[in-house]
Amino acid sequence: MANEPPAFELYELHKRFGDKKAVDDVSLSVPGGSFYGLVGPNGAGKTTSLSMAVGLLRPDSGGARVFGIDVWSDPVRAKSMIGVLPDGMAMPERLTGREMLSYLGRLRGLPEREVDERVDDLLDGLGLAEAENTLIIEYSAGMRKKIGLAGALVHAPRLLVLDEPFEAVDPISASVIKGILRSFTDGGGSVIISSHVMALVEQICDHVGVIARGRVLAEGALGEVRGEHAGLEEAFVELVGAPEPVRGFSWLA
Numbered sequence: 001m002a003n004e005p006p007a008f009e010l011y012e013l014h015k016r017f018g019d020k021k022a023v024d025d026v027s028l029s030v031p032g033g034s035f036y037g038l039v040g041p042n043g044a045g046k047t048t049s050l051s052m053a054v055g056l057l058r059p060d061s062g063g064a065r066v067f068g069i070d071v072w073s074d075p076v077r078a079k080s081m082i083g084v085l086p087d088g089m090a091m092p093e094r095l096t097g098r099e100m101l102s103y104l105g106r107l108r109g110l111p112e113r114e115v116d117e118r119v120d121d122l123l124d125g126l127g128l129a130e131a132e133n134t135l136i137i138e139y140s141a142g143m144r145k146k147i148g149l150a151g152a153l154v155h156a157p158r159l160l161v162l163d164e165p166f167e168a169v170d171p172i173s174a175s176v177i178k179g180i181l182r183s184f185t186d187g188g189g190s191v192i193i194s195s196h197v198m199a200l201v202e203q204i205c206d207h208v209g210v211i212a213r214g215r216v217l218a219e220g221a222l223g224e225v226r227g228e229h230a231g232l233e234e235a236f237v238e239l240v241g242a243p244e245p246v247r248g249f250s251w252l253a
């Protein structure tokens with residue numbers, strides 16, 4: 001609908017760490033029902049922007065809205081609609097996978113029976129059923145990503161904000177996660193992921209934002225951002241700037 005607000009809108013976000021401008025006037029718009037990829041080199045400001053946008057890190061200025069609701073002035077309403085997979089999330093290490101999901105479901109106010117049903121589906125769907133009674137502290141990096149994703153999904157949010165959801169995940173699990181996320185967007189949900197993997201973003205995303213040195217360099221539908229380039233990677237290198245040729249390392253040859 002013409003007047004419907006975007007699913008997620010980051011507006012004029014700024015963040016400094018000491019002298020370092022980590023995020024310098026970042027504004028992005030994730031249309032409803034879209035699968036949005038936020039790409040950028042290491043240290044570009046992706047995690048800092050997303051953390052501020054979901055209410056985990058206080059911005060110096062600017063903010064974010066979820067379906068028009070401001071994350072920082074109306075956090076309870078805004079957060080009820082978001083599922084978040086933060087980067088390097090602190091986990092309840094001494095809970096099992098099942099306990100963690102059940103706890104998150106109950107915390108969101110869901111009835112016990114509903115929680116049990118959803119937790120069964122999530123553990124099965126993400127290939128964690130065998131590890132349901134294993135403590136999180138014993139999970140591998142990929143298993144931690146998957147249980148974090150399950151935690152982001154348990155309350156059936158309308159928007160998913162996922163920082164590097166495929167990092168450390170094996171190809172079979174990655175394919176399962178892609179399937180889950182696609183059916184989420186097919187059902188009207190919206191997703192934003194951060195990633196460095198252009199091929200992945202090109203395969204699953206329909207909208208892209210390119211960020212480097214804390215600033216947005218391009219944003220829009222995938223085809224618009226890719227432009228005349230053969231692929232997103234070429235467009236990305238042109239936008240961000242090709243690296244200097246590597247010198248030295250003769251000792252390694």
Ligand SMILES: Nc1ncnc2c1ncn2[C@@H]1O[C@H](COP(=O)(O)OP(=O)(O)OP(=O)(O)O)[C@@H](O)[C@H]1O
Binds near residue numbers: 043047
């Ligand atoms: N807590 C912090 N204290 C100081 N500097 C920080 C902090 N968090 C991030 N930074 C700096 O802010 C900049 C942006 O970091 P950020 O983690 O947002 O980048 P990123 O795009 O997510 O990178 P990557 O792809 O490597 O995860 C970097 O220069 C980083 O060193």
